Amino acid sequence: MSKHVVILGAGYAGLRALHELQKGNNDLKITLVDQNDYHFEATDIHEVAAGIQTSERITYPIKDVVKTACTTFVQGRVETIDSENQLVHLKDQEALSYDYLIVALGYESESFGIPGVEEFSLKMVDIPTSEKVYQHLTEQMKAYKETKDENCLKIVVCGAGFTGIELLGSLHEGKKNLANIAGVEPEKIQLYCVEAVTRLLPMFSEKLGGYGIDHLKKWGVNFLVGKPIKEIKQDTVVYLDNQETNELNELQAKTIIWTTGVSGSHVVGDSGFAAKRGRVMVQPDLTDADHSNVYIIGDCSAVMDKESNRPYPTTAQISLKMGEHAGKNIKAQLKGEPTKEFTFKSLGSVASIGNSHAFGEVGKMEVKGYPASVIKKAIMDRSLFETGGIKEMLAKGRFDFYR
Ligand code: NAD
CATH class of the missing domain: 3.50.50.100 (FAD/NAD(P)-binding domain)
Structure with a gap:
């Protein structure tokens, strides 16, 4: 019987994992769960808040990236995960059972308990x-x-x-x-x-x-x-x-x-995983320490960077990489092969300040001004491509490079 993989969350990490698992001929049944029926580019929401971009411009329907031959999309709110009985409890819906689980539930605002x-x-x-x-x-x-x-x-x-x-x-x-x-x-x-x-x-x-x-x-x-x-x-x-x-x-x-x-999703801690500010320190292959069939990725996850001896920072870039890696590791487990350790080399990060200014690092090089804003748009287009494929990149990508 084909194995059932449940992916929780259709953000950068979850959709990248889905993309990996839908690739090739795998004897797999996949269920993707998200509270929304759309994916949003979390790195661009400040533009919606400031009114310089519409939300349509930074979202696309999840169904566009779901291959119905192997994947079912369930719109629902995850309440808790019962990792002992391999069940995901959803609000007002039947629980889902899984053989493998990918937890990619993203982040929440963190108030640090400050009053008001x-x-x-x-x-x-x-x-x-x-x-x-x-x-x-x-x-x-x-x-x-x-x-x-x-x-x-x-x-x-x-x-x-x-x-x-x-x-x-x-x-x-x-x-x-x-x-x-x-x-x-x-x-x-x-x-x-x-x-x-x-x-x-x-x-x-x-x-x-x-x-x-x-x-x-x-x-x-x-x-x-x-x-x-x-x-x-x-x-x-x-x-x-x-x-x-x-x-x-x-x-x-x-x-x-x-x-x-921000902190990672409260669902992780509520479900009994050893989370600190919603983040679980995962094994080098991205699985939970007590469950080799549960991958915790993206902003709910902390992975040690052996070079700096500190967890990697949470970014869209690392979430995409984790998604790809978790997908590959599940495929390996299905074939009875060993999983691989996650490694990450940051391509750098660029902060935009408005549409035509930015600053940041690409590799070891510092970039700023208009050229940096072009690089920033290329990074955004690449992440759109990695979750949504060519269709979403062409529809929602940033190509206004020419002043
Ligand atoms: P952050 O933790 O990076 O920054 C929060 C800032 O708030 C810090 O400078 C902190 O000193 C300050 N702060 C905290 N408590 C405060 C208080 N009581 N009073 C005043 N200031 C206080 O958080 P973020 O900006 O929300 O980013 C979250 C994560 O997402 C980070 O890892 C970030 O790198 C990542 N991110 C990346 C991108 C990108 O790559 N383009 C964009 C957005 C966010």
Whole structure:
């Protein structure tokens, strides 16, 4: 009887694994589960939040990549995994049994237990939350017209990590449209970023990170660095202004967006896997330590980089590689062959600041400015190709390289 592989999650890792398992003539039955009927490009959601891209532009239907001869797609919400009985429990649907399981449930916003984050700030983690940010922004612009309350024109991004920086770049680009709605000049819209540490973007050299930050500063973004956020109140960010005297200060704004980092899906911990912030330290072949038929990949997974002796960072690039690797290892297990150890050589990472500026590293080379933005688009197109194939890449890819 053919073996049943269940893949949880249709993000970068899950769809790349699906692609690998659908390839060739395998005696396999595959079930792919996702709460949505579409895949979204998680690296581009800040553009939807800022209103410079529609969500249609960064999503495609999952059915487009499902080969119905071997794969069934189930739209449903995973509640828990019972790895002892090899069952996946779904909300309001029958449980799924599996021979092999790939857990690729992605990430969630992390509040670090800071009071008020859930109630008074906006998350930006998926399509609905990103659309909500844009909707909120347009509402504030309209409210300004009525009330002339300057706080309606203030936007605070909490955290200057990769996500916060890319969001600020897109918000700058979206200012013209927002200003139009408010009936003001774009300069009237004020962008703030509050960040806990002083050494920003530690994945890049100080000079390269500084290039990106300076660029945003030139565009008028106000950075408050070395100011850990302690609480979010209605329309207010409370931060530690002086670490020696413990003096707090407040920044008022009608839009507060929370981008201080993510954790892996809570389902992993809820299911009894040894997870820390939703991430499980997996075996070198990407399986769970106690279950050789369960692969945990993408943002739910932590894999040791032997060179740095630290887990690899979570990125779309590594998720794609893990997906491919898990698929290959399951194929090996089915043939009774040994699984292979996961290795990863980063091709580098590039942060966009708006549509035609970016900065980052490609291999050992630092890139910045317009050429970097072309590289960034090529990276995005490549990841679209790896999950969606040529069709989705041609339909949704970025080819606006020419100014
Ligand atoms: P992150 O952890 O990289 O950055 C979060 C930032 O928020 C940090 O600078 C941190 O110091 C700050 N912060 C945390 N708590 C704070 C507080 N209380 N007050 C003020 N600041 C605080 O998180 P991210 O930007 O969400 O990225 C998550 C992961 O996704 C990272 O691994 C990142 O590299 C990756 N990512 C990659 C890309 C890309 O490759 N283009 C894009 C987005 C995200």
